[in-house]
Amino acid sequence: MSAIDWITQVLEVVAAVAAAPAFLGWLNQCRAWLQNRRAPSLWLPYRNLRKLFHKEAVIAEGASPLFRIAPYVVFGTMVLAAGIIPSMGTRLPLVGSADAIALVGLFAAARMFMTLAAMDVGTAFGTLGARREMMVGFLAEPALLMVIFVASQISSSTALPVITDHLASGRLGLSPGLAFSAVAFILVLLAENARIPVDNPATHLELTMIHEAMVLEYSARHLALMEWAAQLKLFNYVCIGFALFLPWGVATGHIGPMGLAVAIPALAIKLAVAGAGLALIETLSAKMRVMRIPEFLGTAFLFAVLGLLVHVLLGT
Amino acid sequence: MHRSVHPVVSQFPMLLVGCVALLLGWTVIGLAGLVRPRSVLLTGRLLFPLGALLGLALAVLAGASLLGGGVERLVLPVGLPNLPMHLRLDPLSSIFLVLLGASSFGISLFAGGYFRVGEGTAPGLLCLQYHLFLAAMGLVLIADDAYSFLVAWEVMALSSYFLVTTQHRIPEIRRAGFIYLLMAHVGAICLLLCFGVLQGGSWLFTFHAMRAAHLSLGWATAAFGLALVGFGAKAGLVPLHVWLPEAHPAAPSPVSALMSGVMLKTAVYGMLRVGLDLLGRPVWWWGLAPLILGLLTIVYGVLFAAVQTDMKRLLAYSSVENIGIVFTGIGLTIVFAGSGLHVLAALALLATLYHCLNHAFMKSLLFLGTGSVLHATGERNLGRLGGLIHRMPWVAWLTLIGVLAIAGLPPLNGFVSEWLLLQSFLFTGHLPHAFVNLLIPMGMALVVLGAALAGYVMVKFYGVIFLGQPREASLARAHDCGWLERIGLTWLALGCVALGLFPLQVIRALGAVTHQLIGAVVPQASSHWWLLAPVPGRPVSYEPLVFLTATLAVVLMTVFAVRLTYRQRVRRGPAWDCGAGGLTARMQDTAEGFGQPIRHLFQPFFEIERELPEPTDRAPRYRIAVRERIWRLVYEPIVGAVEGLANTAARLQRGRISVYLLYSFVTLLVLLAVALLK
Amino acid sequence: MSPLPLGQQLLDTCAALLLLLSFAMLSQRRVVALVNLYALQGAVLAAATLLLAWRTGEDHLYVSAALTLVLKVALLPWLLHRLIRRLQVYRDTEPLLNVSGTMLVGLVIVVFAFSLAQPITRLASTATRSAIGIALAVVLLAFLMMITRRKAMSQVVGFLSMENGVLFGAMSASYGMPMVVELGIALDVLVAVLVLGVFFFQIRERFDSLDLHHLESLKEHE
Structure with a gap:
């Protein structure tokens, strides 16, 4: 491990933490344009975070220490995940510490702490949100794992950098199994990040909300951390998508200044396109009823399983 | 293949003798509980912690045997006339003994503080049943012939039955105990038959003879199937799991812990022993x-x-x-x-x-x-x-x-x-x-x-x-x-x-x-002691320590960063709850509510009985009961068939002595005829 | 695994997309979207035919691709859309089996189709033989869709999708059928859609609905 690897690693994490709010801002801008509205500023998420960090925090009387620890744990896991996902280079020091299964485990840990914190105060909304979040989670998590397994069957490893290396070199055409898992992945991404057909990030209607219901009792810095973690999660998911399906531009091998010079603009362009694409999907679809969500995610799960089957079958 | 690997047999089976001594120690502790059966101080503060220490010692001994990798044998002059008790300590028994010892250390300590007077059975008697249960599980793991294995297996089942029915005055608990005992014996019969097949006509019931026996494919398959049913019933494999959800709630918690944590594993041990060792x-x-x-x-x-x-x-x-x-x-x-x-x-x-x-x-x-x-x-x-x-x-x-x-x-x-x-x-x-x-x-x-x-x-x-x-x-x-x-x-x-x-x-x-x-070990691809990379040639790894350190570091850094930049204070206030107010504990999701999505999604699995309130009800009540379909689909027909058979057999009972004498007479005649034809 | 030539990779991808679209149709409730998916499936089929023609140099496959493009991407969807507008059927009612259940059955069907295709795959000598299983699966999935739907409209789309599967199967097993047969099938399909269109109007006149459930009342009562 040379110094430049470590520098890239730190750079990758810092860039993810810094750029995550901007990505959400960009997504919201695209959505507003598509819907013929005047777009909010790209910097609005940053201003929101700053505002929240300057407020006085109020904690409910019945809250236990778990409630106060959870935002830090959730934020911390998301930052760590940003370090594990090879979004700029594949030879980074941290990526060996966890493979894709551990990454999914990390997301699961964040979800678990978030739902437990939501149940901690004991409000009707909190428990409702926790239950719905787990309902989304228990289908989305296996679907994500199956998506990753298709890629790892192709590259015979569950380590993300190896997968990215393998997919970036050689095969141009999308392999048949991956076509299925790409569809499944987009569905999972929408569900996991509380985007439109599953959850509406813009409302506080009890009939629809999932993520918002869980963080209702948080305020000020705790809320800021939760929101920032959610933005990071979206960013991380998009980066996983790049690593699995669009690995071009990521520096394979030992990264040098030249590699970075390619990787960073490539990442920026991919993010811009992905943001616009997500905005398009959200604009075209309508919010589902809550009981339709399992059907939606079940479809994603089955697509992922099918991807694996097709891969096994066409491979023989 | 792996038969050719000859493990080193040590001179004197020191570790095995140690293990046997510890199992005897557990039995003695159990008997000591009977000295003053009503004394919580004696059993709780002295005997249970002592038993815990023996557990720890057992884990250490078995761990030493596991690391040594050797095999020790011992023949004790007790048991049947021409089948003395064979014992054997090999890596497979050792790992399960470690499991037994290490987890029973924690459980016994807890039990020392847990059992009190008024739990039904007196503490001293409980102490006996509990330690017999532990010793029997240990014996199951080191038994090297079918006879001692099954004796230990039965002692394990019976002692745990008495532990499950500690509060035997409650009818549901008696019923749970009955279901447990029934399933345990269905399993035990299968195991008996399984060992009967495994001896392969040699009529030698040591495990050593069973390893050497050559079975045809059909008989070997039958033995495997019987073992799967027998051990599956103990382990709780669907559809033989029905006793678990009845027995665990009925038993005192340390017993549930022991049954779930350790006893189910003895069934796994048996499955591995038969499937991968005895059957070759x-x-x-x-x-x-x-x-x-x-x-x-x-x-x-x-x-x-x-x-x-x-x-x-x-x-x-x-x-x-x-x-x-x-x-x-x-x-x-x-x-x-x-x-x-x-x-x-x-x-x-x-x-x-x-x-x-x-x-x-x-x-x-x-x-x-x-x-x-x-x-x-x-x-x-x-x-x-x-x-x-x-x-x-x-x-x-x-x-x-x-x-x-x-x-x-x-x-x-x-x-x-x-x-x-x-x-x-x-x-x-x-x-x-x-x-x-x-x-x-x-x-x-x-x-x-x-x-x-x-x-x-x-x-x-x-x-x-x-x-x-x-x-x-x-x-x-x-x-x-x-x-x-x-x-x-x-x-x-x-x-x-x-x-x-x-x-x-x-x-x-x-x-x-x-x-x-x-006959193979999973080679380690890397020389680093913290890197888990089990498949050679495949670049896969997981480093839990680095993972933990990184997580902790990031979380702590976040905490410090927030502490450094944040100037406002933290205030306690009433829960906001969307400003609705009037929050009570009844508004939280219940356990039924939390399970609702699963019930809805996987409806065909469950047999649901629901009682919904009418809109006009003054005191609305909601009740839901979820049952397993398996009772109706599998067990009730079996129970019906057994009862039918029993009723048919009951016709034999006439209550008149001459009819009974007639039965004996006919039997005698038939037997004589058979002997004649031979 | 040695990397396959590019054309082969693209063909495999096309095959996978066909299967994907079949599943998408299986999970789609809206009739308009269903027709669009059908058009897309036709487009993928045309692309696959074109690719195969380019790789094998068989001239008649170019004609077949053009035919597919005209008929299945343009003409039939246009006809169906017009029919939908005139009949005012935009939505299928709840399918007989819920979507997850249907998909699960679909999964089993795929496994079955692949196991079934394995001996054929071993016999065939074409470069595309691995796709035979997929073609069979597309046919069976279309069948499944017809079974689980109530509305006549979605059943017609299922029928048409089945024909796509047959065509693709023929293509991957033996580089397409003889030209005459292919033209004949194309004509058949066209006529079938026209006839069914007339049939729909008659059904609606009679029952005020396109729900095929009403046809049950036509059977003789004992």
């Missing part, structure tokens, strides 16, 4: 039965766990799920071993054994946690608990570790075994059987679905018991557990953490077992 090289398609049944058990167990409203019943179904994972691992091991893929078989076996160890610690911890809650509140019903994290911080935080571990979250232990199992699924590559190749992705999907649902179940379990507002006023009087209980819980929690953080050391120790059963 397995046929690959034998593995399909445990594989498919295991996958079915995973999904079935976890779905039923998600809809339970009794906390111990929920944990019982979760045990069913975990046994499913273990049997899936056994199935994979056999499929691989039979197909000649030895390294993969070793990997799958590793995952199986690792999960057994993990489950012993995690599930014991959770059962003991529910025990403390039960003692503090007198409630098992999730609908009447809540908010206990404020009243019982020790129990709550230690249980949290168990909850996170069993949900399979890194860097705790549950994740390691699931990771290993998934790796062995993933690297199946191409088996020589096309159909199985198709089955593998489906199996993988079910395993990950089960793991994710386990997370759901655990959030429900923890959130409803320990978080939120107390649902009953009486919960305000709940108190934290005593110091013995705290030590017991801490020991088990530490076990969960250690098994999660140092997987490599554990795997190295398990190498002796895979070498014994498969």
Whole structure:
């Protein structure tokens, strides 16, 4: 491990933490344009975070220490995940510490702490949100794992950098199994990040909300951390998508200044396109009823399983 | 193949003699309880902790034997006239003895603080049953002939039956005990027949003779099938799991912990002993039965766990799920071993054994946690608990570790075994059987679905018991557990953490077992002691320590960054709740509510009986009962058939002496005729 | 695994997309979207035919591709859309089996189709033989869709999708059928849609609905 690897690693994490709010801002801008509205500023998420960090925090009387620890744990896991996902280079020091299964485990840990914190105060909304979040989670998590397994069957490893290396070199055409898992992945991404057909990030209607219901009792810095973690999660998911399906531009091998010079603009362009694409999907679809969500995610799960089957079958 | 590997037989079986002495020690402790059966001080403060220490010593001895990798034999001059008691300590027994000793250390300490007067059976008698149970489990693990194995197996079943029915004055508990005893004996009959087949006509019942016997394929398959049913009934494999959700809630919590954490594992031990050791090289398609049944058990167990409203019943179904994972691992091991893929078989076996160890610690911890809650509140019903994290911080935080571990979250232990199992699924590559190749992705999907649902179940379990507002006023009087209980819980929690953080050391120790059963060890690709990279030639790794350090570092850095920049104070206020106001504990989600999505989604699995209130009801009541369809579909027809048969047989009973004499006379004539024809 | 030539990779991808679209149709409730998916499936089929023609140099496959493009991407969807507008059927009612259940059955069907195709695959000598299983699966999935739907409109789309599967199967097993047969099938399909269109109007006149459930009342009562 040379110094430049470590520098890239730190750079990758810092860039993810810094750029995550901007990505959400960009997504919201695209959505507003598509819907013929005047777009909010790209910097609005940053201003929101700053505002929240300057407020006085109020904690409910019945809250236990778990409630106060959870935002830090959730934020911390998301930052760590940003370090594990090879979004700029594949030879980074941290990526060996966890493979894709551990990454999914990390997301699961964040979800678990978030739902437990939501149940901690004991409000009707909190428990409702926790239950719905787990309902989304228990289908989305296996679907994500199956998506990753298709890629790892192709590259015979569950380590993300190896997968990215393998997919970036050689095969141009999308392999048949991956076509299925790409569809499944987009569905999972929408569900996991509380985007439109599953959850509406813009409302506080009890009939629809999932993520918002869980963080209702948080305020000020705790809320800021939760929101920032959610933005990071979206960013991380998009980066996983790049690593699995669009690995071009990521520096394979030992990264040098030249590699970075390619990787960073490539990442920026991919993010811009992905943001616009997500905005398009959200604009075209309508919010589902809550009981339709399992059907939606079940479809994603089955697509992922099918991807694996097709891969096994066409491979023989 | 691996028969040719001759393990070193040491001169004097020192470790084995030590183990036998410890098992005898447990028996003596148990008998000592009868000296003053009503004294809580004697049993609780002296005998149980002493038993715990013996457990620790047993774990140390067995651990030494495991690391040495040798085999020790001993013949004791007791037992049948021409079948003295054969004992043997090899790596497979050692690893399960470690499991027994290490987890019983925590459980016994906890039990010392737990049992009190007024629990039905007197403490002294309980002490006897408890320690006999421990000693019998130990004997099962070191028995080397069918006779002592079955005797130990029966003592284990009977002592645990008496422990389950500690509160024998309650009819439901007697019923639960009956179901348990019945299933235990159905299993025992299958095992008896299994050993009968295994001796292969030599009429020698030592395991050594069984290994040497040559069975035809048909008989070997029959033996394997009988073992699967016999051990499956003990382990709780669907559809033979029905006793688990009845017996676990009925038993006192330390007993539930012991039964779920350790006794189920003796069945796993038996399955491995018969399937991979006594039967020699397995046929690959034998593995399909445990594989498919295991996958079915995973999904079935976890779905039923998600809809339970009794906390111990929920944990019982979760045990069913975990046994499913273990049997899936056994199935994979056999499929691989039979197909000649030895390294993969070793990997799958590793995952199986690792999960057994993990489950012993995690599930014991959770059962003991529910025990403390039960003692503090007198409630098992999730609908009447809540908010206990404020009243019982020790129990709550230690249980949290168990909850996170069993949900399979890194860097705790549950994740390691699931990771290993998934790796062995993933690297199946191409088996020589096309159909199985198709089955593998489906199996993988079910395993990950089960793991994710386990997370759901655990959030429900923890959130409803320990978080939120107390649902009953009486919960305000709940108190934290005593110091013995705290030590017991801490020991088990530490076990969960250690098994999660140092997987490599554990795997190295398990190498002796895979070498014994498969003839291969999982080689380590790297020389770093913190890097878990089990498949050679495949760049896969997981570093739990680095993982933990990185997580902690990032979290602490966040805390410091926020502390440095944040100037405002933190204020306590009433819960906001969208500004609605008037928040009461009744507005929280109940256990039924939390299970609703699962009930809705997987409706065909459940038999649901629902009572909905009318709009005009003055005092609306909502009641829902979820039953297993399996009772109606499988067990009730069997019960009906048995009753029918019994009624037919009852016609023989006429009550007149001359009819009975006629029966005897006819029997005698028939027998004489048979003798004549011969 | 040695990397396959580019054309082969693209063909495999096309095959996978066909299967994907079949599943998408299986899970789609809205009739308009269903027709669009059908058009897309036709487009993928045309692309696959074109690719195969380019790789094998068989001239008649170019004609077949053009035919597919005209008929299945343009003409039939246009006809169906017009029919939908005139009949005012935009939505299928709840299918007989819920979507997840249908998909699960679909999964089993795929496994079955692949196992069934394995012996054929071994016999065939074409470069595309691995796709035979997929073609069979597309046919069976279309069948499944017809079984689980109530509305006549979605059943017609299922029927048409089935024909796509047959065409693709023929293509991958033996580089397409003889030209005459292919033209004949194309004509058949066209006529079938026209006839069914007339049939729909008659059904609606009679029952005020396109729910095929009403046809049950036509059977003789004992």
